[in-house]
Amino acid sequence: MARACLHCGAPLPEGARFCPACGTAVPVTPPPDAGARGGFPGWWLVALGGVAAMILAVVFIQQREGARAIAGRPDAAPSAGATPGPATPTPEPMPAPTPSPSPPASATPSDPLAGIIGGEAPIPAPAIAAALDRLAANMTAEEAEAGEPPRLRGPLRVNGIVVAIDGDGTVALAGRDPGRPVIAQLPDTQIDALDLLTPGMAVRLTCRDARAIGGTSVLEGCRL
Numbered sequence: 001m002a003r004a005c006l007h008c009g010a011p012l013p014e015g016a017r018f019c020p021a022c023g024t025a026v027p028v029t030p031p032p033d034a035g036a037r038g039g040f041p042g043w044w045l046v047a048l049g050g051v052a053a054m055i056l057a058v059v060f061i062q063q064r065e066g067a068r069a070i071a072g073r074p075d076a077a078p079s080a081g082a083t084p085g086p087a088t089p090t091p092e093p094m095p096a097p098t099p100s101p102s103p104p105a106s107a108t109p110s111d112p113l114a115g116i117i118g119g120e121a122p123i124p125a126p127a128i129a130a131a132l133d134r135l136a137a138n139m140t141a142e143e144a145e146a147g148e149p150p151r152l153r154g155p156l157r158v159n160g161i162v163v164a165i166d167g168d169g170t171v172a173l174a175g176r177d178p179g180r181p182v183i184a185q186l187p188d189t190q191i192d193a194l195d196l197l198t199p200g201m202a203v204r205l206t207c208r209d210a211r212a213i214g215g216t217s218v219l220e221g222c223r224l
Contacts, residue, residue: 122204125160125173125182128152128219132212133176152210158184158219159204162197171197175217184219193224 003012003026010021017026135150160173163181169191172181184205186194197203208221 120157122157122159125158125217125219126176128156128158128210129175129180129182129217132210132217136212150212154207154209156207156210156219157204158182158207158222159202160184162199162201162203164199165194165197167191167194169194171203171222173203180216182217182219184222186222186224190223 004010005012005019005022005024005026007024008019008022010019012019012026017028018024019026131152132150135152139150158173160182162171163174164172166172169186169188171184171186171194173184175182184207203224205219205222205224207219207223210217210219212218
């Protein structure tokens with residue numbers, strides 16, 4: 001359809017932007033919308049996109065809630081592809097207690113010097129006499145009848161004070177009581193060493209054993 005100028009009514013050629021008769025600008029006519037061309041209007045696309053988004057949101061929420069419900073069940077078994085959790089550690093066995101060492105073979109259970117005999121520390125002569133007295137007091141009737149005197153088996157490292165010296169190889173050391181010295185017997189090879197001893201001198205001996213003979217403590221097999 002031919003258009004006419006809205007100001008003077010003169011006919012307008014196709015595509016003219018100004019009237020050729022009066023020069024009035026020709027208003028621009030907007031292009032026909034999608035409905036005029038037979039297509040869907042734009043708001044339909046927006047509505048369809050909104051509906052699809054709502055459907056996807058509902059499906060996602062239902063799946064998530066279903067997964068939570070299954071995970072919360074106590075009897076729910078793990079799937080075949082599930083990674084097993086850490087294994088429960090097995091408690092380590094407790095070490096067996098180490099038995100305490102038995103006393104040395106040279107000391108009897110009633111020996112007050114158990115654990116000292118055979119050591120490096122010297123034992124005072126009065127302590128030897130006291131230990132023999134205890135062994136004698138604890139002897140059974142059978143042991144007394146057998147006539148075997150109480151004995152401390154060495155080696156014994158003894159120190160004491162010289163009280164008297166006998167030329168036959170014996171040295172009297174101060175004991176528990178003034179009238180009961182401890183007698184140390186030296187072998188013949190040590191007799192010459194007696195000349196170096198004097199009463200009141202401190203001496204150290206290494207003896208084979210000690211016995212109580214007639215109430216006297218005797219150190220046997222001693223060496224200076």
